[in-house]
Amino acid sequence: MAAFCRTAALLLQHTKKSSCALIAARTYSSGGQFQHIIVDRKGEKQNVGFIQLNRPKALNALCDGLMTEMGQALDAFEEDKQIGAIVITGSEKAFAAGADIKEMQNRNFQECYAGNFLAHWNKVSLVRKPVIAAVNGFALGGGCELAMMCDIIYAGEKAQFAQPEILLGTIPGAGGTQRLTRAVGKSLAMELVLTGDRISAQEAKLAGLVSKVYPADQVVQEAIKCGEKIAGNSKLVCIMAKEAVNAAFELTLAEGNRMEKRLFHATFATDDRKEGMTAFVEKRKAAFTDK
Numbered sequence: 085m086a087a088f089c090r091t092a093a094l095l096l097q098h099t100k101k102s103s104c105a106l107i108a109a110r111t112y113s114s115g116g117q118f119q120h121i122i123v124d125r126k127g128e129k130q131n132v133g134f135i136q137l138n139r140p141k142a143l144n145a146l147c148d149g150l151m152t153e154m155g156q157a158l159d160a161f162e163e164d165k166q167i168g169a170i171v172i173t174g175s176e177k178a179f180a181a182g183a184d185i186k187e188m189q190n191r192n193f194q195e196c197y198a199g200n201f202l203a204h205w206n207k208v209s210l211v212r213k214p215v216i217a218a219v220n221g222f223a224l225g226g227g228c229e230l231a232m233m234c235d236i237i238y239a240g241e242k243a244q245f246a247q248p249e250i251l252l253g254t255i256p257g258a259g260g261t262q263r264l265t266r267a268v269g270k271s272l273a274m275e276l277v278l279t280g281d282r283i284s285a286q287e288a289k290l291a292g293l294v295s296k297v298y299p300a301d302q303v304v305q306e307a308i309k310c311g312e313k314i315a316g317n318s319k320l321v322c323i324m325a326k327e328a329v330n331a332a333f334e335l336t337l338a339e340g341n342r343m344e345k346r347l348f349h350a351t352f353a354t355d356d357r358k359e360g361m362t363a364f365v366e367k368r369k370a371a372f373t374d375k
């Protein structure tokens with residue numbers, strides 16, 4: 085109950101704007117308090133949304149309830165005009181040890197297929213605002229897939245990444261075979277998916293899976309700092325930039341370049357593009373208004 089009140093209070097701190105009132109209302113109406121995650125705002129300007137997975141006894145195994153709550157928190161941050169970036173993290177021992185095996189153990193094909201099992205996980209990859217994963221400890225199976233749905237991965241020195249589904253007689257089901265292959269190339273992805281072996285944070289950095297490695301006790305703070313840096317830019321233009329980079333995973337080079345050009349042109353319809361260039365010429369810091 086205390087956690088619920090705190091979350092609601094944090095969201096209500098920002099109820100001056102009507103959209104935020106809606107968020108708070110939704111948080112209340114969407115089933116009460118979060119049981120499996122902690123939701124907060126971080127950064128000097130409180131403009132970084134923060135989601136911490138909070139199932140320590142199960143090493144943050146991603147049960148259905150947790151992923152549903154994650155979707156609700158992400159929706160709230162998407163709608164919140166003050167939030168310019170989101171950080172997702174776990175604990176020092178585990179970012180997430182995978183999808184909840186105990187929850188999956190007795191499922192059959194008919195249930196999985198008819199119910200489109202785990203389809204809602206994809207929500208993380210559909211968020212338009214930039215999302216940073218701050219990974220300490222185990223990022224295994226669905227945990228590694230969750231990190232890869234984020235836009236940037238920062239890792240603690242002792243983080244370990246793997247897709248060990250093969251050891252359970254199954255395969256990755258939330259983008260592991262696709263995103264890992266795009267991130268690290270075929271040979272390493274194939275090796276990880278077929279053996280279930282883990283790689284260290286340092287190996288993950290060398291392979292291009294993570295962008296930075298920090299001491300374990302600094303990674304969350306560094307991710308928040310990165311979020312603040314992003315949130316200090318035009319939030320509108322950040323969404324365009326993210327959309328353009330993500331197009332590289334979906335489109336041919338020619339189509340991607342065409343889309344990038346259209347988005348680049350579109351920035352010239354924004355106040356922020358004008359402000360950014362004017363500020364440069366006037367030798368002052370740009371004051372973006374996200375318009």
Ligand code: HXC
Nearest residue numbers: 141142143145181182183184185186224225226248257258
């Ligand atoms: C459910 C899990 C879990 C998981 C750990 N636990 N991982 N419960 N699902 N994925 C639980 C354990 O059952 C145990 O609870 C508690 O967390 C602590 O785990 P231990 O094994 O005792 O800890 P440790 O010895 O330190 O070993 C840590 C570990 C190991 C190496 C991470 O727990 C492990 O191998 N976990 C499974 C990793 C995995 O295979 N992940 C992929 C899942 S499949 P109790 O109550 O028993 O003590 C997947 C598919 C994704 O992710 C497909 C689409 C999303």
